[in-house]
Amino acid sequence: MKLRRAAAALLLAAAGAAQGAPMGFKDSQMAMGDFGPRWREAWVNHAFTARDAIGVGGLTMRSDDDRLSREVAEATYTRLVHRVNLPHAQANAWFVMGLGGIRGNDFGGTRTLLAPGLQLDYETTRVYVAAFARLYRADDLNHDYAALRAGFSFYEVEYEQTQPWLVLEARRMRGLSEQIEWTPMLRFINKSWFVEAGANQDGDARFNFMYIL
Amino acid sequence: MKHTLILLAALLAAGAAQAVTTTKLTVNGMVCAFCAQGIEKKLKAMPATEAVYVNLADKVVAVQAKDGQTLDVDKIRAEVKDAGYDVVKVETVADTVDAMRSAAKAGKQ
Numbered sequence A: 001m002k003l004r005r006a007a008a009a010l011l012l013a014a015a016g017a018a019q020g021a022p023m024g025f026k027d028s029q030m031a032m033g034d035f036g037p038r039w040r041e042a043w044v045n046h047a048f049t050a051r052d053a054i055g056v057g058g059l060t061m062r063s064d065d066d067r068l069s070r071e072v073a074e075a076t077y078t079r080l081v082h083r084v085n086l087p088h089a090q091a092n093a094w095f096v097m098g099l100g101g102i103r104g105n106d107f108g109g110t111r112t113l114l115a116p117g118l119q120l121d122y123e124t125t126r127v128y129v130a131a132f133a134r135l136y137r138a139d140d141l142n143h144d145y146a147a148l149r150a151g152f153s154f155y156e157v158e159y160e161q162t163q164p165w166l167v168l169e170a171r172r173m174r175g176l177s178e179q180i181e182w183t184p185m186l187r188f189i190n191k192s193w194f195v196e197a198g199a200n201q202d203g204d205a206r207f208n209f210m211y212i213l
Numbered sequence B: 001m002k003h004t005l006i007l008l009a010a011l012l013a014a015g016a017a018q019a020v021t022t023t024k025l026t027v028n029g030m031v032c033a034f035c036a037q038g039i040e041k042k043l044k045a046m047p048a049t050e051a052v053y054v055n056l057a058d059k060v061v062a063v064q065a066k067d068g069q070t071l072d073v074d075k076i077r078a079e080v081k082d083a084g085y086d087v088v089k090v091e092t093v094a095d096t097v098d099a100m101r102s103a104a105k106a107g108k109q
Helices: A002-013 B002-018 B033-044 B073-082 B097-108
Strands: A029-035 A039-047 A052-062 A069-086 A089-104 A107-123 A127-134 A145-153 A163-173 A181-189 A193-199 A205-212 B022-028 B049-055 B060-065 B086-093
Touching: A039 A069, A069 A107, A181 A205, A205 B033, B022 B073, B022 B097, B033 B049, B033 B060, B033 B073, B049 B097, B060 B097, B073 B086
Parallel strands: none
Antiparallel strands: A029 A039, A029 A205, A039 A052, A052 A069, A069 A089, A089 A107, A107 A127, A127 A145, A145 A163, A163 A181, A181 A193, A193 A205, B022 B060, B022 B086, B049 B060
Protein backbone atom coordinates (compact mmCIF):
# COMPACT_ATOMS: atom_id res chain seq x y z
CA MET A 1 0.00 0.00 0.00
CA LYS A 2 2.83 2.36 0.92
CA LEU A 3 4.60 1.42 -2.28
CA ARG A 4 1.45 2.08 -4.28
CA ARG A 5 1.04 5.48 -2.66
CA ALA A 6 4.67 6.34 -3.32
CA ALA A 7 4.33 5.29 -6.97
CA ALA A 8 1.16 7.33 -7.31
CA ALA A 9 2.88 10.34 -5.78
CA LEU A 10 5.80 9.98 -8.16
CA LEU A 11 3.51 9.69 -11.16
CA LEU A 12 1.47 12.65 -10.04
CA ALA A 13 4.59 14.64 -9.53
CA ALA A 14 5.84 13.61 -12.92
CA ALA A 15 2.78 14.80 -14.78
CA GLY A 16 4.37 18.01 -15.83
CA ALA A 17 7.88 19.35 -17.06
CA ALA A 18 8.99 19.67 -20.62
CA GLN A 19 11.11 22.68 -21.17
CA GLY A 20 12.73 21.99 -17.88
CA ALA A 21 14.42 18.89 -19.23
CA PRO A 22 17.09 17.90 -16.71
CA MET A 23 19.77 17.32 -19.34
CA GLY A 24 20.71 18.55 -22.78
CA PHE A 25 21.66 16.84 -26.01
CA LYS A 26 24.60 14.47 -26.44
CA ASP A 27 28.01 16.05 -25.63
CA SER A 28 26.35 19.14 -24.16
CA GLN A 29 26.82 20.74 -20.76
CA MET A 30 23.91 22.20 -18.86
CA ALA A 31 23.88 24.55 -15.88
CA MET A 32 20.82 25.22 -13.77
CA GLY A 33 20.05 27.46 -10.83
CA ASP A 34 16.99 27.96 -8.62
CA PHE A 35 17.21 30.81 -6.15
CA GLY A 36 14.85 32.08 -3.47
CA PRO A 37 15.10 33.10 0.19
CA ARG A 38 14.60 29.54 1.48
CA TRP A 39 15.77 27.41 -1.43
CA ARG A 40 18.99 27.80 -3.37
CA GLU A 41 20.08 25.14 -5.78
CA ALA A 42 22.65 24.93 -8.55
CA TRP A 43 24.01 22.11 -10.62
CA VAL A 44 25.85 21.30 -13.81
CA ASN A 45 25.86 18.14 -15.83
CA HIS A 46 27.36 16.64 -18.94
CA ALA A 47 25.36 14.50 -21.35
CA PHE A 48 27.64 11.71 -22.48
CA THR A 49 24.91 10.07 -24.55
CA ALA A 50 21.57 11.34 -25.82
CA ARG A 51 19.98 9.67 -22.79
CA ASP A 52 22.55 9.84 -19.97
CA ALA A 53 24.19 12.65 -18.04
CA ILE A 54 26.37 12.95 -14.98
CA GLY A 55 26.78 16.02 -12.86
CA VAL A 56 27.32 17.69 -9.53
CA GLY A 57 25.09 19.99 -7.57
CA GLY A 58 24.47 21.78 -4.33
CA LEU A 59 21.32 22.76 -2.47
CA THR A 60 20.61 24.79 0.65
CA MET A 61 17.17 24.89 2.23
CA ARG A 62 15.52 26.56 5.22
CA SER A 63 12.27 25.72 6.92
CA ASP A 64 9.29 28.07 6.82
CA ASP A 65 10.01 29.27 10.35
CA ASP A 66 13.74 29.59 9.60
CA ARG A 67 14.61 27.24 12.49
CA LEU A 68 15.93 24.33 10.40
CA SER A 69 18.48 24.44 7.63
CA ARG A 70 19.96 21.83 5.31
CA GLU A 71 22.95 21.80 3.01
CA VAL A 72 23.30 19.18 0.31
CA ALA A 73 26.19 18.37 -2.01
CA GLU A 74 25.70 15.55 -4.46
CA ALA A 75 26.82 13.81 -7.60
CA THR A 76 23.96 13.04 -9.96
CA TYR A 77 23.13 10.63 -12.72
CA THR A 78 20.26 11.52 -15.05
CA ARG A 79 18.61 9.13 -17.46
CA LEU A 80 15.98 9.71 -20.12
CA VAL A 81 13.95 6.58 -19.46
CA HIS A 82 11.34 6.99 -22.13
CA ARG A 83 10.34 9.51 -24.75
CA VAL A 84 7.23 9.66 -26.89
CA ASN A 85 7.43 11.86 -29.96
CA LEU A 86 4.07 12.94 -31.29
CA PRO A 87 3.39 15.07 -34.38
CA HIS A 88 3.10 18.27 -32.34
CA ALA A 89 4.08 17.20 -28.83
CA GLN A 90 6.64 15.35 -26.80
CA ALA A 91 6.36 13.41 -23.54
CA ASN A 92 9.28 12.23 -21.41
CA ALA A 93 10.04 10.17 -18.35
CA TRP A 94 13.30 11.06 -16.60
CA PHE A 95 15.07 9.34 -13.75
CA VAL A 96 17.63 11.05 -11.57
CA MET A 97 19.79 9.57 -8.82
CA GLY A 98 21.79 11.69 -6.42
CA LEU A 99 24.44 10.48 -4.03
CA GLY A 100 26.16 12.84 -1.65
CA GLY A 101 26.13 14.34 1.81
CA ILE A 102 23.67 16.36 3.84
CA ARG A 103 24.30 18.64 6.80
CA GLY A 104 21.85 20.32 9.13
CA ASN A 105 21.79 22.78 12.00
CA ASP A 106 19.97 20.28 14.23
CA PHE A 107 22.47 17.42 13.98
CA GLY A 108 26.23 17.07 13.83
CA GLY A 109 28.45 15.94 10.99
CA THR A 110 27.54 14.95 7.47
CA ARG A 111 25.15 12.16 6.66
CA THR A 112 25.14 10.16 3.45
CA LEU A 113 22.31 11.23 1.20
CA LEU A 114 20.54 9.16 -1.41
CA ALA A 115 18.13 11.07 -3.60
CA PRO A 116 16.29 9.23 -6.39
CA GLY A 117 13.78 11.19 -8.43
CA LEU A 118 11.39 10.97 -11.32
CA GLN A 119 10.13 13.60 -13.72
CA LEU A 120 7.30 13.21 -16.19
CA ASP A 121 6.57 15.92 -18.68
CA TYR A 122 4.47 16.76 -21.69
CA GLU A 123 4.88 19.75 -23.94
CA THR A 124 3.88 21.34 -27.17
CA THR A 125 5.13 24.64 -28.57
CA ARG A 126 2.40 26.37 -26.53
CA VAL A 127 1.63 24.19 -23.52
CA TYR A 128 3.78 22.64 -20.84
CA VAL A 129 3.01 20.40 -17.87
CA ALA A 130 5.45 18.61 -15.63
CA ALA A 131 5.63 16.71 -12.41
CA PHE A 132 8.76 16.03 -10.42
CA ALA A 133 9.24 13.98 -7.29
CA ARG A 134 12.44 13.35 -5.42
CA LEU A 135 13.17 11.44 -2.26
CA TYR A 136 15.89 13.12 -0.18
CA ARG A 137 16.78 10.39 2.28
CA ALA A 138 19.51 10.01 4.91
CA ASP A 139 19.69 8.45 8.39
CA ASP A 140 16.68 9.73 10.33
CA LEU A 141 15.99 12.27 7.60
CA ASN A 142 13.16 12.31 5.12
CA HIS A 143 12.80 15.41 2.99
CA ASP A 144 10.73 14.03 0.15
CA TYR A 145 9.97 16.65 -2.42
CA ALA A 146 7.27 17.04 -5.05
CA ALA A 147 6.55 19.74 -7.60
CA LEU A 148 3.91 20.27 -10.23
CA ARG A 149 4.26 22.77 -13.03
CA ALA A 150 1.93 23.91 -15.76
CA GLY A 151 2.27 26.75 -18.21
CA PHE A 152 1.47 28.19 -21.58
CA SER A 153 3.21 30.47 -24.01
CA PHE A 154 1.54 33.71 -24.98
CA TYR A 155 2.18 33.21 -28.67
CA GLU A 156 4.15 31.18 -31.18
CA VAL A 157 7.59 32.48 -32.14
CA GLU A 158 10.26 31.73 -34.70
CA TYR A 159 12.93 29.28 -33.60
CA GLU A 160 15.48 32.08 -33.16
CA GLN A 161 13.18 34.35 -31.17
CA THR A 162 12.63 34.54 -27.42
CA GLN A 163 9.34 33.02 -26.31
CA PRO A 164 7.55 34.26 -23.18
CA TRP A 165 5.59 31.84 -21.00
CA LEU A 166 3.50 31.98 -17.87
CA VAL A 167 4.20 29.06 -15.56
CA LEU A 168 2.59 28.12 -12.26
CA GLU A 169 4.46 25.86 -9.88
CA ALA A 170 3.26 24.14 -6.72
CA ARG A 171 5.90 22.43 -4.60
CA ARG A 172 6.41 21.02 -1.17
CA MET A 173 9.23 19.45 0.80
CA ARG A 174 8.49 17.18 3.74
CA GLY A 175 10.01 18.15 7.07
CA LEU A 176 10.94 21.67 6.06
CA SER A 177 7.73 23.20 4.83
CA GLU A 178 4.23 22.32 5.92
CA GLN A 179 2.62 24.43 3.25
CA ILE A 180 2.44 24.07 -0.49
CA GLU A 181 4.41 26.85 -2.11
CA TRP A 182 2.62 28.38 -5.09
CA THR A 183 4.76 30.40 -7.47
CA PRO A 184 3.57 31.99 -10.71
CA MET A 185 6.54 32.80 -12.91
CA LEU A 186 7.27 34.47 -16.18
CA ARG A 187 9.57 32.34 -18.28
CA PHE A 188 11.61 33.43 -21.29
CA ILE A 189 13.15 30.77 -23.50
CA ASN A 190 15.69 31.28 -26.20
CA LYS A 191 17.74 28.62 -27.92
CA SER A 192 20.45 28.10 -25.36
CA TRP A 193 18.95 29.57 -22.20
CA PHE A 194 15.82 30.07 -20.26
CA VAL A 195 15.09 32.23 -17.25
CA GLU A 196 12.13 32.35 -14.90
CA ALA A 197 11.20 34.97 -12.36
CA GLY A 198 8.27 35.16 -9.99
CA ALA A 199 7.14 35.37 -6.39
CA ASN A 200 5.34 32.90 -4.15
CA GLN A 201 2.21 33.46 -2.05
CA ASP A 202 4.35 34.94 0.77
CA GLY A 203 5.91 37.45 -1.60
CA ASP A 204 9.29 35.71 -1.68
CA ALA A 205 11.06 36.31 -4.97
CA ARG A 206 12.20 33.40 -7.09
CA PHE A 207 14.65 33.26 -9.95
CA ASN A 208 15.55 30.23 -12.05
CA PHE A 209 17.78 29.77 -15.03
CA MET A 210 19.07 27.07 -17.32
CA TYR A 211 21.89 27.38 -19.80
CA ILE A 212 23.07 24.80 -22.27
CA LEU A 213 26.42 24.75 -23.99
CA MET B 1 28.59 29.62 -83.78
CA LYS B 2 31.48 28.16 -81.82
CA HIS B 3 31.53 31.20 -79.52
CA THR B 4 27.80 30.90 -78.95
CA LEU B 5 28.13 27.25 -77.93
CA ILE B 6 30.97 28.07 -75.52
CA LEU B 7 28.91 30.88 -74.01
CA LEU B 8 25.89 28.59 -73.60
CA ALA B 9 28.02 25.90 -71.97
CA ALA B 10 29.51 28.44 -69.59
CA LEU B 11 26.07 29.75 -68.67
CA LEU B 12 24.76 26.22 -68.07
CA ALA B 13 27.79 25.38 -65.95
CA ALA B 14 27.32 28.52 -63.89
CA GLY B 15 23.64 27.69 -63.44
CA ALA B 16 24.48 24.17 -62.29
CA ALA B 17 27.03 25.49 -59.82
CA GLN B 18 24.41 27.74 -58.28
CA ALA B 19 21.74 25.05 -58.06
CA VAL B 20 20.73 24.65 -54.42
CA THR B 21 20.31 21.31 -52.75
CA THR B 22 18.49 21.32 -49.44
CA THR B 23 17.48 18.30 -47.42
CA LYS B 24 14.18 18.91 -45.67
CA LEU B 25 13.08 16.69 -42.82
CA THR B 26 9.74 16.49 -41.06
CA VAL B 27 10.40 15.74 -37.41
CA ASN B 28 7.98 14.57 -34.74
CA GLY B 29 8.48 15.65 -31.13
CA MET B 30 10.52 18.75 -31.88
CA VAL B 31 8.58 21.33 -29.88
CA CYS B 32 11.15 23.15 -27.76
CA ALA B 33 13.88 25.50 -29.02
CA PHE B 34 15.93 24.87 -25.88
CA CYS B 35 16.03 21.17 -26.75
CA ALA B 36 16.07 21.34 -30.56
CA GLN B 37 19.22 23.43 -30.71
CA GLY B 38 21.17 20.21 -30.28
CA ILE B 39 20.02 19.22 -33.75
CA GLU B 40 21.05 22.57 -35.18
CA LYS B 41 24.53 22.39 -33.64
CA LYS B 42 25.21 18.88 -34.90
CA LEU B 43 23.96 19.60 -38.42
CA LYS B 44 25.86 22.88 -38.68
CA ALA B 45 29.05 21.03 -37.80
CA MET B 46 28.74 18.71 -40.81
CA PRO B 47 31.32 19.62 -43.49
CA ALA B 48 28.87 19.94 -46.40
CA THR B 49 26.42 22.14 -44.51
CA GLU B 50 25.94 25.72 -45.69
CA ALA B 51 23.00 26.61 -43.43
CA VAL B 52 20.39 25.03 -41.18
CA TYR B 53 16.78 26.06 -40.72
CA VAL B 54 14.55 24.92 -37.87
CA ASN B 55 10.83 25.58 -37.70
CA LEU B 56 9.17 24.13 -34.61
CA ALA B 57 5.60 24.98 -35.59
CA ASP B 58 5.93 23.24 -38.97
CA LYS B 59 8.14 20.44 -37.56
CA VAL B 60 10.79 21.20 -40.18
CA VAL B 61 14.55 20.84 -40.12
CA ALA B 62 16.28 21.84 -43.37
CA VAL B 63 19.94 21.58 -44.26
CA GLN B 64 21.29 23.48 -47.24
CA ALA B 65 24.41 22.07 -48.89
CA LYS B 66 27.46 24.13 -49.76
CA ASP B 67 27.90 24.79 -53.47
CA GLY B 68 29.18 21.70 -55.22
CA GLN B 69 28.97 19.51 -52.13
CA THR B 70 26.69 16.61 -51.32
CA LEU B 71 24.89 16.18 -48.03
CA ASP B 72 24.99 12.83 -46.29
CA VAL B 73 21.25 12.35 -45.88
CA ASP B 74 21.62 9.18 -43.81
CA LYS B 75 23.90 10.99 -41.38
CA ILE B 76 21.49 13.92 -41.13
CA ARG B 77 18.66 11.54 -40.37
CA ALA B 78 20.82 9.73 -37.81
CA GLU B 79 21.81 12.97 -36.06
CA VAL B 80 18.17 13.99 -35.65
CA LYS B 81 17.27 10.54 -34.37
CA ASP B 82 20.24 10.55 -31.96
CA ALA B 83 19.04 13.89 -30.63
CA GLY B 84 15.88 12.08 -29.54
CA TYR B 85 13.40 12.90 -32.27
CA ASP B 86 11.55 10.91 -34.93
CA VAL B 87 12.12 11.67 -38.60
CA VAL B 88 8.90 10.94 -40.46
CA LYS B 89 9.73 12.35 -43.89
CA VAL B 90 12.83 13.28 -45.89
CA GLU B 91 12.73 15.36 -49.07
CA THR B 92 15.26 17.02 -51.32
CA VAL B 93 14.20 20.49 -52.36
CA ALA B 94 15.77 23.25 -54.44
CA ASP B 95 14.96 26.10 -52.02
CA THR B 96 17.55 27.86 -49.92
CA VAL B 97 16.90 27.92 -46.19
CA ASP B 98 16.51 31.68 -46.44
CA ALA B 99 13.74 31.18 -48.98
CA MET B 100 12.08 28.64 -46.71
CA ARG B 101 12.30 31.03 -43.77
CA SER B 102 10.79 33.85 -45.83
CA ALA B 103 8.01 31.59 -47.09
CA ALA B 104 7.16 30.51 -43.55
CA LYS B 105 7.02 34.14 -42.41
CA ALA B 106 4.89 35.12 -45.38
CA GLY B 107 2.53 32.23 -44.65
CA LYS B 108 1.89 33.58 -41.18
CA GLN B 109 1.01 37.05 -42.41
